[in-house]
Amino acid sequence: APPRAGCFAARALGAGGPSGADTCPRRAAGALAEERRCTVERADAALSYARFVERFAFSRPVVIRGLTDNAAFRALCTRDRLLAAFGQRRVRLSTANTYSYRKVDMPFQEYVEHLLEPQDLALLGSDTLYFFGDNNFTEWGSLFQNYVPPPFRLPGTTSAYSFGIAGSGSGVPFHWHGPGFSEVIFGRKRWFLYPPEHTPEFHPNRTTLSWLLDTYPRLPPEARPLECTIRPGEVLYFPARWWHATLNLDTSVFISTFLG
Numbered sequence: 609a610p611p612r613a614g615c616f617a618a619r620a621l622g623a624g625g626p627s628g629a630d631t632c633p634r635r636a637a638g639a640l641a642e643e644r645r646c647t648v649e650r651a652d653a654a655l656s657y658a659r660f661v662e663r664f665a666f667s668r669p670v671v672i673r674g675l676t677d678n679a680a681f682r683a684l685c686t687r688d689r690l691l692a693a694f695g696q697r698r699v700r701l702s703t704a705n706t707y708s709y710r711k712v713d714m715p716f717q718e719y720v721e722h723l724l725e726p727q728d729l730a731l732l733g734s735d736t737l738y739f740f741g742d743n744n745f746t747e748w749g750s751l752f753q754n755y756v757p758p759p760f761r762l763p764g765t766t767s768a769y770s771f772g773i774a775g776s777g778s779g780v781p782f783h784w785h786g787p788g789f790s791e792v793i794f795g796r797k798r799w800f801l802y803p804p805e806h807t808p809e810f811h812p813n814r815t816t817l818s819w820l821l822d823t824y825p826r827l828p829p830e831a832r833p834l835e836c837t838i839r840p841g842e843v844l845y846f847p848a849r850w851w852h853a854t855l856n857l858d859t860s861v862f863i864s865t866f867l868g
């Protein structure tokens with residue numbers, strides 16, 4: 609099997625760690641390279657709530673820079689601080705496929721030390737364990753109370769957080785649900801989105817990485833998704849029922865605010 613751990617630079621989790629040796633399959637490394645093209649509309653902190661509702665809330669995604677300042681929360685999310693505070697807590701992992709079937713509980717420390725590694729190209733999403741959501745807000749409350757969520761709400765909705773940490777090349781394949789925001793605390797996350805009326809071509813059990821390598825290059829221009837890579841300091845808003853798939857370009861810490 610190809611070497612997995614250490615394939616890509618360990619930039620996330622505040623580790624500032626060693627840059628990975630170039631031992632990974634080149635195909636995968638290329639897919640995780642910086643992608644500068646962004647076909648999702650962009651806005652900044654000057655975006656008013658009225659404009660957000662009028663142009664985006666019910667009709668199209670948007671990447672907004674500077675909407676939240678989570679420097680304090682970020683400082684609590686380094687690898688060392690999370691392990692010190694929550695290492696012994698059990699977290700619930702989901703398989704990284706479209707209709708997440710299987711859940712596995714394990715101590716957070718075990719997840720970080722053994723499973724937080726680059727996506728294995730040979731693995732199915734349905735065999736890849738991913739930490740995102742299913743958070744215990746009692747045990748992790750001291751952390752989440754420091755998160756500053758995007759200030760925009762939709763009438764008649766409440767918000768719920770999903771917090772996660774995952775290795776480079778990991779992600780969730782295409783699926784849809786209600787509206788919400790996604791923010792990256794460490795790392796970079798590439799997004800692919802289609803409007804509700806355009807069901808994408810994808811296999812629900814295969815990883816986003818394998819879709820990117822095998823399906824995406826064959827798509828004619830008119831069948832390509834909207835896409836953008838978000839970084840710390842940016843949030844992506846997705847409207848209800850928009851199909852989306854995600855790909856973590858680095859080991860990443862991220863949090864979503866679902867409006868439901």
Ligand SMILES: *[C@@H]1O[C@H](CO)[C@@H](O)[C@H](O)[C@H]1NC(C)=O
Pocket residue numbers: 744745746747
């Ligand atoms: C969350 O953690 C608390 C305190 O450890 C525990 O009593 C509770 O059962 C947990 N909730 C879930 C849904 O696991």
Ligand SMILES: *[C@@H]1O[C@H](CO)[C@@H](O)[C@H](O)[C@H]1NC(C)=O
Pocket residue numbers: 709734812813
């Ligand atoms: C996806 O994987 C699940 C669990 O392994 C399996 O039950 C299901 O049939 C698979 N779906 C497809 C379309 O292959």
